[in-house]
Amino acid sequence: MQAALMYGAGDVRIETVAQPVIQEPTDAIVRITAACICGSDLWPYGSKPATAEGARMGHEFVGIVEELGTAVTGLSVGDFVIAPFVTSCGVCDFCREGLQTSCRVGGRWGGTHDGGQGQFARVPHASGTLVRVPAGFDETLIPSLLSLSDVMSTGYHAAKKAGIRPGQAVTVIGDGAVGLSAVIAAKLMGASRIILMGRHKSRTDLGREFGATDVVAERGAEGAAKVRELTDGDGTPVVLEAVGLKDALVTAAAVVRDGGVISRVGAPQFADVPLGFPEFLRNITLTGGVAPARAYIEELLPLVLDGTINPGRVFDRTTDLAGVPDGYQAMAGRQALKVLVKPQP
Ligand SMILES: [Zn+2]
Numbered sequence: 078m079q080a081a082l083m084y085g086a087g088d089v090r091i092e093t094v095a096q097p098v099i100q101e102p103t104d105a106i107v108r109i110t111a112a113c114i115c116g117s118d119l120w121p122y123g124s125k126p127a128t129a130e131g132a133r134m135g136h137e138f139v140g141i142v143e144e145l146g147t148a149v150t151g152l153s154v155g156d157f158v159i160a161p162f163v164t165s166c167g168v169c170d171f172c173r174e175g176l177q178t179s180c181r182v183g184g185r186w187g188g189t190h191d192g193g194q195g196q197f198a199r200v201p202h203a204s205g206t207l208v209r210v211p212a213g214f215d216e217t218l219i220p221s222l223l224s225l226s227d228v229m230s231t232g233y234h235a236a237k238k239a240g241i242r243p244g245q246a247v248t249v250i251g252d253g254a255v256g257l258s259a260v261i262a263a264k265l266m267g268a269s270r271i272i273l274m275g276r277h278k279s280r281t282d283l284g285r286e287f288g289a290t291d292v293v294a295e296r297g298a299e300g301a302a303k304v305r306e307l308t309d310g311d312g313t314p315v316v317l318e319a320v321g322l323k324d325a326l327v328t329a330a331a332v333v334r335d336g337g338v339i340s341r342v343g344a345p346q347f348a349d350v351p352l353g354f355p356e357f358l359r360n361i362t363l364t365g366g367v368a369p370a371r372a373y374i375e376e377l378l379p380l381v382l383d384g385t386i387n388p389g390r391v392f393d394r395t396t397d398l399a400g401v402p403d404g405y406q407a408m409a410g411r412q413a414l415k416v417l418v419k420p421q422p
């Protein structure tokens with residue numbers, strides 16, 4: 078079968094790799110009908126040192142169950158399933174608490190494991206990992222179902238961890254797919270005002286359709302001043318940070334109201350958190366983290382199926398596997414917001 082491998086920064090190739098087979102009785106083999114390139118894939122795409130061995134890529138996919146190990150329960154061959162961006166057993170203490178990202182035996186996609194950007198994947202702990210779509214395969218729902226793998230669940234996690242209450246004002250930092258999903262989530266949770274900070278007009282326009290009431294294109298101190306101006310100088314009680322850069326967290330601190338919450342879901346590209354004594358004096362809460370998408374898929378799936386939310390609109394380009402290297406380039410160059418990949422011929 079064919080799959081994408083990253084050999085180093087800017088170097089993604091499509092190659093023939095081993096067809097996956099069942100290795101453990103808890104495995105499933107899934108034929109991937111749709112996958113995508115993630116904003117987080119762009120970090121290694123920009124900085125990964127050159128390697129002799131490529132790393133398999135992609136951690137978001139939907140597909141059809143082809144084969145099941147003997148110990149898999151709750152799934153059948155032919156099921157249309159969503160794979161969250163990490164694998165999880167479904168039975169350990171963390172999985173039962175809904176924190177599947179901390180699963181005792183969970184794992185990641187890609188690297189030396191199968192990834193989403195390929196034709197098939199071996200899915201460890203299939204019963205715990207995969208979510209069956211009760212409506213079955215539906216081509217038109219693919220983009221939104223696929224978004225539940227990661228970006229929509231991650232945006233929702235930001236809003237959940239912030240504990241948004243109906244009527245609250247929320248600032249969302251970042252107009253990437255996660256930021257736009259966070260807008261959807263804030264609206265779902267009843268935010269009365271959603272200020273979206275982003276400078277790409279086509280993206281912030283989509284953000285307005287998702288529920289953003291205000292857009293601030295300025296960045297840094299200038300952007301923060303703009304948000305404060307919009308909120309009588311106070312800032313908003315909730316800030317959802319969906320970028321992952323230090324500057325974005327500094328901006329978050331500058332636009333959060335005293336006593337408020339910063340919920341961050343942008344994968345941090347820095348080690349030291351820039352929240353010190355001034356934020357201490359203002360009683361700012363920092364929360365967020367990696368999203369247990371598996372916990373949210375079942376909650377969000379009915380909203381996708383009944384059309385309440387349509388997060389699949391974040392995909393603005395579709396390609397086959399051969400077009401994946403170009404897809405990376407387009408996302409890195411900001412010509413594409415999020416690229417959907419159809420790996421089957
Ligand atoms: Zn992702």
Ligand SMILES: [Zn+2]
Pocket residue numbers: 165166167168169170171172177179180181182183
């Ligand atoms: Zn577990």
